[in-house]
Amino acid sequence: MNTNGDVSTRKGERLGFRYSPERRTALVLCGTGAHGAYHAGVLRALQEAGVKIDVMAGQGIGAASAALAAIDGAARLWDKDGVWRADAVRVLYRWKWALRAGGSLALLLVAVVVALPVLAALGVPVWNWAPLAVLAAFVLVAVAGVLLDRRDSGRRRAEGRPWWRLLGAPVDAEPVREAFARALWQLIRGASHVARPDGPAVGRRYAEVLSDNLGQPGFRELMLVVTDLDSRRDVVAALLREPHRAEFAAPRPDRERQAEAIDLAGAGRDHAFEVMAAALTPPVVCDPQLVTFGVDSYWRGETHRLCDRPGACTRLLEELAVAGVSQIIVVSAVAASQTPHRLTAFRLDLRHRLGEFLAAAEAAALRDALEMARLRFDSVHVISPPHNPVGAFDFAGAYDEASDRRQDLSELMGRAYEDAYHQFIEPVVGASGEQLARTAPGPA
Numbered sequence: 001m002n003t004n005g006d007v008s009t010r011k012g013e014r015l016g017f018r019y020s021p022e023r024r025t026a027l028v029l030c031g032t033g034a035h036g037a038y039h040a041g042v043l044r045a046l047q048e049a050g051v052k053i054d055v056m057a058g059q060g061i062g063a064a065s066a067a068l069a070a071i072d073g074a075a076r077l078w079d080k081d082g083v084w085r086a087d088a089v090r091v092l093y094r095w096k097w098a099l100r101a102g103g104s105l106a107l108l109l110v111a112v113v114v115a116l117p118v119l120a121a122l123g124v125p126v127w128n129w130a131p132l133a134v135l136a137a138f139v140l141v142a143v144a145g146v147l148l149d150r151r152d153s154g155r156r157r158a159e160g161r162p163w164w165r166l167l168g169a170p171v172d173a174e175p176v177r178e179a180f181a182r183a184l185w186q187l188i189r190g191a192s193h194v195a196r197p198d199g200p201a202v203g204r205r206y207a208e209v210l211s212d213n214l215g216q217p218g219f220r221e222l223m224l225v226v227t228d229l230d231s232r233r234d235v236v237a238a239l240l241r242e243p244h245r246a247e248f249a250a251p252r253p254d255r256e257r258q259a260e261a262i263d264l265a266g267a268g269r270d271h272a273f274e275v276m277a278a279a280l281t282p283p284v285v286c287d288p289q290l291v292t293f294g295v296d297s298y299w300r301g302e303t304h305r306l307c308d309r310p311g312a313c314t315r316l317l318e319e320l321a322v323a324g325v326s327q328i329i330v331v332s333a334v335a336a337s338q339t340p341h342r343l344t345a346f347r348l349d350l351r352h353r354l355g356e357f358l359a360a361a362e363a364a365a366l367r368d369a370l371e372m373a374r375l376r377f378d379s380v381h382v383i384s385p386p387h388n389p390v391g392a393f394d395f396a397g398a399y400d401e402a403s404d405r406r407q408d409l410s411e412l413m414g415r416a417y418e419d420a421y422h423q424f425i426e427p428v429v430g431a432s433g434e435q436l437a438r439t440a441p442g443p444a
Contacts (some may be wrong), residue, residue: 029062041416063279072218
């Protein structure tokens, strides 16, 4: 008589989580930028423990993690040469080169202004050529910016002040799009050495691979959410099984589903990568992802600007409920609310202050979303750190005042691995009587 097994099963049922063909489970990944490293640690723990996930869902950087995990490629996030282990991760979401060059030239100008009187006093003839050299440097930057602007002249034309047309949004999202595009294509192409095509072709191939293998071990349904700045609504892209696929695209009262739903298993398969790239684009500070819809679509060939929205997790949970999901696991790298007398000194880094705003917006939106989710789902579970000093743009790590030391992304992944075991795998999955692949967590 296995008394312990009976007790743990009853305990698991009280916690509300169990596996059955009728109960669909979704893993929801939310966050921005460096918080994707937390997703990597959680995914590694859930994979090692054999936790069954039916639908991978993501918002922001979580959309890219979900897209990789949906085609059995989550290891590309934490492997030795993975996205979050590579040295190139330090240059993600940097200030654009024009701003960096302008800052360097400004320092040079200050140095020249300070040095010229000293050199003149020493009798060095510098007054004739120094101002011309500084002016020439600024002209070179301007010419380079114009050439870059002309490079995209065939796409949707930007309007505005000349300085905005020259510089554009201050933060560059292209390196992170490139990093995940490379990881996706390496996974899709397998052992072949075919050169990576453009975005729509990568998206089409990705959707085909996922559709053909859906139901095989490691392959899961997918749902992503972004915001369309031109239509002023959220756009949800999904690749689901029947009958959930039909329910996803079905008309709903007071909503034009053709304008906001992209079926990645059908006519919208070309947009799979573009939607993921848009999710990797924080609003305002990055140039939005331009997506050209098909001439036979609702938008009839229009090119729209898509980007992330911190509060989009609410919409994601709403769509998952309609897709037949009955239990969800939400992963967020944003720590719980601060307690009194735990305020930290603010940093003057503008990217860090932006990251603080995005984290606060995510925490507030997630708190509201979870309140509604408990009315929609049979069970709701959250994996998040009790404390996380790493901000959304701290790709080189961050100093932690609480522990008086610096923490990097590798440590964030390790902490996520432990949080997944302590907060979900051991108390919830283990209590439900499921067999775990590991009996105790280990370091990532």
